[in-house]
Amino acid sequence: MAIGRTFKESLQKVIRSMDVKRFGLGLDRNDKWLAAMRAVERGDIVLDVMGDPSAVGAVGAVGVVVHDTPSPTGLRTADGSPIEWPIPTDKLSRKLAVPSQGRLYYVRYALKMGWTVERVRALTRIDPFFLDQIKELVEFEEVLCGYRTLDEVPGEVMFRAKQLGYSDAQLANLYLGAISPATILRVRRHRASMGIEPVFKLVDTCAAEFEARTPYFYSTYERGARTPSPAANVQWRGEDEARTTDRPKVVILGGGPNRVGQGIEFDYCCCHAAFAAKDLGFESVMVNSNPETVSTDYDTSDLLYFEPLTLEDTLNIIERLNGRALGQPGGLVKGVIVQFGGQTPLNLAHGLVAAGVPILGTSLDSIDLAEDRDRFDELLERLGLSRPPAGIARSIDEAVRVAGDLGYPVLIRPSYVLGGRGMEVCSDEKSLRLFITQALKVSDFEGAPVLIDKFLAGATEVDVDVVCDASGHAVVAGIMEHIEHAGIHSGDSACSLPPYSLPAAMVTRIGAIARSLAVELRVVGLMNLQLAIKGDDVFILEVNPRASRTVPFVSKATHVPWPAIAAKAMMGVGLKAQGVCEVGSGRGHAVKESVFPFAKFPGVDVVLGPEMRSTGEVMGLDRSFPVAFAKSQLAAGTDLPRDPSKGGVFISVKDEDKSTIVQPARELASMGFWIYATGGTADALEAGGVAVERLQKIAGGVRPNVLDLMTNREIAMIINTPTKTGYATDEGKIRATSVRLNIPLISTATAASAAARAIAALRSESWGVAALQDYAPAVAVEVAPRSPVGAVAG
Numbered sequence: 001m002a003i004g005r006t007f008k009e010s011l012q013k014v015i016r017s018m019d020v021k022r023f024g025l026g027l028d029r030n031d032k033w034l035a036a037m038r039a040v041e042r043g044d045i046v047l048d049v050m051g052d053p054s055a056v057g058a059v060g061a062v063g064v065v066v067h068d069t070p071s072p073t074g075l076r077t078a079d080g081s082p083i084e085w086p087i088p089t090d091k092l093s094r095k096l097a098v099p100s101q102g103r104l105y106y107v108r109y110a111l112k113m114g115w116t117v118e119r120v121r122a123l124t125r126i127d128p129f130f131l132d133q134i135k136e137l138v139e140f141e142e143v144l145c146g147y148r149t150l151d152e153v154p155g156e157v158m159f160r161a162k163q164l165g166y167s168d169a170q171l172a173n174l175y176l177g178a179i180s181p182a183t184i185l186r187v188r189r190h191r192a193s194m195g196i197e198p199v200f201k202l203v204d205t206c207a208a209e210f211e212a213r214t215p216y217f218y219s220t221y222e223r224g225a226r227t228p229s230p231a232a233n234v235q236w237r238g239e240d241e242a243r244t245t246d247r248p249k250v251v252i253l254g255g256g257p258n259r260v261g262q263g264i265e266f267d268y269c270c271c272h273a274a275f276a277a278k279d280l281g282f283e284s285v286m287v288n289s290n291p292e293t294v295s296t297d298y299d300t301s302d303l304l305y306f307e308p309l310t311l312e313d314t315l316n317i318i319e320r321l322n323g324r325a326l327g328q329p330g331g332l333v334k335g336v337i338v339q340f341g342g343q344t345p346l347n348l349a350h351g352l353v354a355a356g357v358p359i360l361g362t363s364l365d366s367i368d369l370a371e372d373r374d375r376f377d378e379l380l381e382r383l384g385l386s387r388p389p390a391g392i393a394r395s396i397d398e399a400v401r402v403a404g405d406l407g408y409p410v411l412i413r414p415s416y417v418l419g420g421r422g423m424e425v426c427s428d429e430k431s432l433r434l435f436i437t438q439a440l441k442v443s444d445f446e447g448a449p450v451l452i453d454k455f456l457a458g459a460t461e462v463d464v465d466v467v468c469d470a471s472g473h474a475v476v477a478g479i480m481e482h483i484e485h486a487g488i489h490s491g492d493s494a495c496s497l498p499p500y501s502l503p504a505a506m507v508t509r510i511g512a513i514a515r516s517l518a519v520e521l522r523v524v525g526l527m528n529l530q531l532a533i534k535g536d537d538v539f540i541l542e543v544n545p546r547a548s549r550t551v552p553f554v555s556k557a558t559h560v561p562w563p564a565i566a567a568k569a570m571m572g573v574g575l576k577a578q579g580v581c582e583v584g585s586g587r588g589h590a591v592k593e594s595v596f597p598f599a600k601f602p603g604v605d606v607v608l609g610p611e612m613r614s615t616g617e618v619m620g621l622d623r624s625f626p627v628a629f630a631k632s633q634l635a636a637g638t639d640l641p642r643d644p645s646k647g648g649v650f651i652s653v654k655d656e657d658k659s660t661i662v663q664p665a666r667e668l669a670s671m672g673f674w675i676y677a678t679g680g681t682a683d684a685l686e687a688g689g690v691a692v693e694r695l696q697k698i699a700g701g702v703r704p705n706v707l708d709l710m711t712n713r714e715i716a717m718i719i720n721t722p723t724k725t726g727y728a729t730d731e732g733k734i735r736a737t738s739v740r741l742n743i744p745l746i747s748t749a750t751a752a753s754a755a756a757r758a759i760a761a762l763r764s765e766s767w768g769v770a771a772l773q774d775y776a777p778a779v780a781v782e783v784a785p786r787s788p789v790g791a792v793a794g
Contacts, residue, residue, distance in 0.1 A: 001291045003203065003218035003306050004165065007133050012165025015104075016308040017289040018257050023169035023310065025137055026108055027144070029179055033112050036085035037145070038177075086113050096123040107131070111138040140164055150175040150187065155194045162196055162221040168312040181351030184311050188355075196221070198316050200242035203306070205298055216296075216304035217242055219316055242320055243303070244332075247283040249321055250360065250571065251336045253345035254288025254295050256309045265549040265617075267293040269340035269526075272563035274301040279564075280571050282334065287317055288341075309344050311351040318357055327356025335360035337570060339525050339546040340563065346546055361525035361570035362545040369521060370543045373451065380540060383516055387540040388532070389454040399436045400429055402452050409455040411487070411610060412436065423610035425455050425487055456539060458656065459486040459532040460502070462510060463495060465554050466527045467562055467580070468518040469569040475582050476511045477526075477562045478554035480592070483629070484608065484748045486532045486541075491549055491612040494593045494632065494751065497557045500625040506533065511582075513538065521545055525566045550592070553619060557590035558583045559776045588623040588775040593632035598739045606735040607722045608747055621775055626761035629754050638744045640717070640759050641673070647716030648674035650695075650706050652681050652731070654723040657749040661719065662688035664749075664756035671760060676706065676715065698730040710737050717744045719752045 002013035012024040022028055087095075087109055095106040103124070110120050117131045124131075144161060147153045150171070153161075161171065168191065172183035191197070198219040205215055222238035252273045255266035270286065271294050277284035286301035289308050294300060303321075307313040314336075315326075322331040335358045338345040346367065353364050369375050373392050380387055391402035403410045403426065412435060413423040426432040436450065461482040468474040481499035482490065499507055514529050521527065521543065528548030530541040547563060555562045565580055594614035598606050620632030633640050641647060649668050653661045658681060665685050669675050675692050677685055682692045695709075696702035709715045718738045724731055738745040746752045 001289060001306065002308065005201070005220040005222065006163070006165075007130070008137055009163065009165035009220060011133070011137075012167065013289075013308050013313075016167060016310050016313070023167045023173075023179065024165060025104065025134070026141060027166070027170040027174050029173055030105075032085045032087070033109065034174070093123060096120060104134075107134055108138055111135050112141075137164060144171075144174060147175070150190055155196065158191060158194060159196050159221065159223075162191070162198070167310065169310065181311060181354050184351060185355055188312065188315065195237070197237060199238050199240040200305075200317075200320060202241040202243070214298035214304075215243070216298070216306050218306050219313065240320075244321060244323070245283060246332065248281075248334045249285050249303075249332050250277040250282040250334055251285045251287060251314075251318055251321070252277070252295075252301070253309060253314060253336065253338050253341045253348065254286060254290065254293065255341040256288065256344045257290055258292065264293065265552050266340060266342040266547060267295050268552040268555075269547040269563040270295040271300055272561055273337050273340050273567040276564045276567035277571065278302070280568060280573065282571065285317075285321060287314055309341070309348065311348050311355075314345075314348060314352065315355055315357070318352075325356075334358065335571070337361065337567065339570070340567070342547075342549075361566075362521070362523050362527075366521045366523065367545055370545050373449075376543070379517075379520055383520060385513060385517075385540055386537065387453075388456055391452050392449040393436075393452060394449050396433060396436050399432060399450060399452060403429070403432050406452065406454045409457070411453045411455045413451050413453075413610065423489070425610060453541075456486050456532045456534055459534040459539070461486040461488075461490065461493065461541070462499070462502070462531045462533060463490055463548070463550050464510060464514040464529040464531070465548060465551055465562065466514045466518045466523070466529065467525070467566045467569065467575065468523040468527065469574040470524050470572070471574050471576075472519045472522075473575050474515040474518040474523070475575055475580055476514055477560070478550070478558055479507055479510055479514075480550060480554070483591075483751055483754050485750050487610060488608045488748065489610050489612040490530060491617075492594050492596075492608050492614045494591060494629070494754075495550075496625060496628070497554065497590045497592075500589060502533065506536075506538075509538065513540075517543060525570045526551060526563070549617075553590070553592045553617070556619065556772075557621070559773070588621060589625040589628040590775075591620040591625070591628045591632040593618050593620065593629075593636045595636050599742075602736070602740055605729075605732040606739055606745060606747065621772070622767060623775075624761060624765070626754075626757040627765060627767050630758035630762050631767075633744075633755070633758065640744055640755060640762065642759060642762050644672035644674070647714055648676055648693075648709075649717045649719060650676040650709070650715050650734075651685065651719045652678055652734070653719065653721040653749060655680070657721045658684035660749040661685070661721075661752060662690060664719075664752045665690045667756040667760060671763060673716070676709065678706070698733060706734055707737055710734075710741055710743060715743060717746065717755075719746045719755075721747060721749055 002010045002017055004010035004013055015022055015024055022030055027034055092106060092110055095103060096110060107120060107124065111134065117128055117135060120131055121128055140160070143157060168184045168187040169179045172187045173179045176183040176186065198221055200217045200219050202215045202217055252270050254270050258264060274284040274286055274295065283303065284301040285303040285305065286295050287305045287307055287309065288296050289306055290296060296304060296306065305317045307317060318333055318336065319326055322333040324331055336352060337360050338349050338352070339361050349359060349364050349367060353359060369379065373390065377387070389406050391406060393399035393402050409425050409427045410432070411423065411425050412432070424435045426435055463480040463482065465477040466474055467477055478497050479499060480495040480497045481502055482493040482495045484493040510531060517529060518527050523545050526547045528544045528546070528550065532539040532541050551562055560583055565575070565578055568578060569575060595616035595618060596613055597615045618632055618635035620628045620630065620635060622628035622631055630640060651661060651665055662685060665675055666688065669690050675685065675690060676695050677692045678695050678697055682694045685692045695706050698705050698707060706715065718734060720731060720734060722731055735745060746755050
């Protein structure tokens with residue numbers, strides 16, 4: 001949600017809030033039209049040989065006559081990058097007619113190409129009022145593009161641009177040629193020197209019936225009622241309704257919109273940070289734009305700013321609250337928490353520090369140390385720890401070379417992203433070249449490298465959450481063993497706390513590794529560690545010196561509010577002063593399971609991998625691991641079969657899983673379930689002594705096949721570990737049909753083993769309801785009495 005004085009301003013804000021790669025409607029680094037203009041200005045446009053030769057005359061003056069170009073020009077930059085401008089009429093019509101996430105940008109492109117509001121409305125059915133507002137923005141772009149440099153822009157034009165919601169990032173891209181903290185801050189300084197700054201308006205939560213004690217605020221640009229003398233240089237500022245006090249303040253940056261990879265888990269952390277700030281006597285300030293969160297409730301924080309989580313918007317708030325220029329001593333803002341909102345606020349840390357904002361908790365240098373491969377490898381070597389062989393690349397050719405040196409398969413991921421966006425396991429050079437082009441575009445930072453790791457097939461993955469204070473005292477909050485094998489994103493994998501199969505000595509070793517890394521990285525607050533266990537070897541996969549999505553799960557499983565403890569540590573109260581110690585394993589097992597939206601997308605292949613797909617999670621709690629796992633499946637909507645008379649189990653696994661799948665298949669068969677399989681899987685099961693009914697592959701055309709049995713409700717569960725992906729494959733059809741018919745689908749061999757144990761437990765054990773407190777650990781956390789405002793660790 002976005003709030004502004006006008007629709008145009010609100011539209012620009014909501015785009016900034018929703019899309020981490022966009023900074024408003026147009027004029028940013030995703031703008032096809034601006035890319036074509038710039039290519040023409042640089043003189044590096046060439047005509048694609050597949051383009052229309054009749055359009056060659058328009059190439060030299062894209063900004064003037066390209067609107068009237070009747071056909072695609074096939075423009076490309078000199079390095080071969082395509083510029084789809086102008087957009088073909090048939091494609092543009094199709095994009096406008098079908099509602100989709102990106103349709104708004106095509107509305108803009110249509111207006112850029114000279115389409116009338118009536119023509120756009122006929123295809124989109126969008127109310128003409130809104131189209132007319134967007135058209136006003138498009139027309140104003142021509143005014144902005146009429147100036148060559150930032151210094152040429154008059155005050156009136158700059159003020160109008162800000163009133164219309166154009167961000168400093170858009171202006172930086174237009175006039176300075178790049179979007180980075182440095183260019184955004186340069187535009188900010190220039191704008192401030194002209195006296196163009198926002199004011200904050202109050203949203204009255206009591207509708208003026210009586211004084212609102214819990215209002216919230218939004219920013220806007222307006223001219224004052226009176227124009228003071230020119231010497232005052234504040235002719236652009238209207239009335240500011242922000243309520244400020246002399247109390248020291250802690251600002252918490254929320255997570256923004258919920259999306260795959262970043263959801264409500266971080267809101268839990270932000271709320272506890274606000275409560276902790278209040279406990280310590282600070283005025284808590286929440287910055288977030290998501291109306292569905294508890295952090296934006298009226299009573300969670302002392303002050304709430306409903307603004308996009310961008311560098312410009314957060315700096316506007318922090319500077320207003322500080323009472324003086326940032327970086328000057330004596331400011332009221334004692335610090336900003338960027339650790340608790342996920343990757344979105346963490347990506348603002350560089351710009352905030354450059355602007356003079358004090359960051360609470362882990363330093364920016366420590367955050368960069370965890371991301372910098374070379375520096376982090378030196379730290380691991382100093383600690384005697386290992387990580388999978390890895391390398392970095394900033395080009396396709398460099399990626400091919402690095403992958404060749406490591407040996408396939410390799411895991412590719414962009415840096416500074418959350419939710420595994422852009423991650424992929426590549427098994428050969430062809431798949432790497434195909435994928436790396438996209439991976440280079442996914443990182444939220446321009447020029448950020450692509451990270452390439454040797455993929456550890458068949459390893460067990462472990463998540464660890466740690467809290468550390470400024471004195472170097474570290475406490476392990478929880479150690480979670482993933483049920484799915486390494487290579488499945490941690491947000492998609494089920495996990496157990498405490499570990500359900502790791503030896504006690506290995507768990508102790510993992511805890512020691514986690515504490516040593518937190519101390520060496522000088523973490524103040526929360527840290528998440530991901531490891532892979534293969535035999536007796538422990539490999540460090542990733543370290544994130546911030547709150548992770550597992551923290552709420554760990555807090556509820558251990559009955560300890562770890563985010564509140566971490567927040568107080570960040571504000572200067574050590575763990576010993578809070579009476580914090582490590583908790584025991586409790587009186588049961590907690591299993592986290594992910595919830596997927598596949599039922600909403602019929603025909604989409606259901607395959608888990610390194611890129612996160614889940615949109616939620618649930619928890620199962622019981623004294624035994626099998627029943628806890630069964631509860632988690634039930635909560636996630638997966639009803640594991642218990643009655644063999646209601647259907648059998650179909651099994652089809654890849655070669656490396658055939659030895660592992662024999663044991664769970666044997667357990668299912670012993671319970672009376674009929675086992676169906678095809679080809680190689682059937683051979684492996686029969687060799688292991690499991691009776692199997694063979695089915696022909698779907699592509700063979702022999703009926704009945706597995707799809708027929710599923711339709712006839714003769715199959716009660718599917719176990720399929722993918723070898724090929726895509727709906728056109730036999731496997732893809734089976735997985736998609738299982739989702740459509742709501743047949744439980746298990747897609748990893750380790751999960752199949754857990755499911756077999758869970759089914760056996762459900763059939764043999766009775767389980768009922770217990771109070772959450774009955775599962776509390778034997779060792780609890782003692783929390784010290786409230787402390788007065790203390791020294792804040794920067």
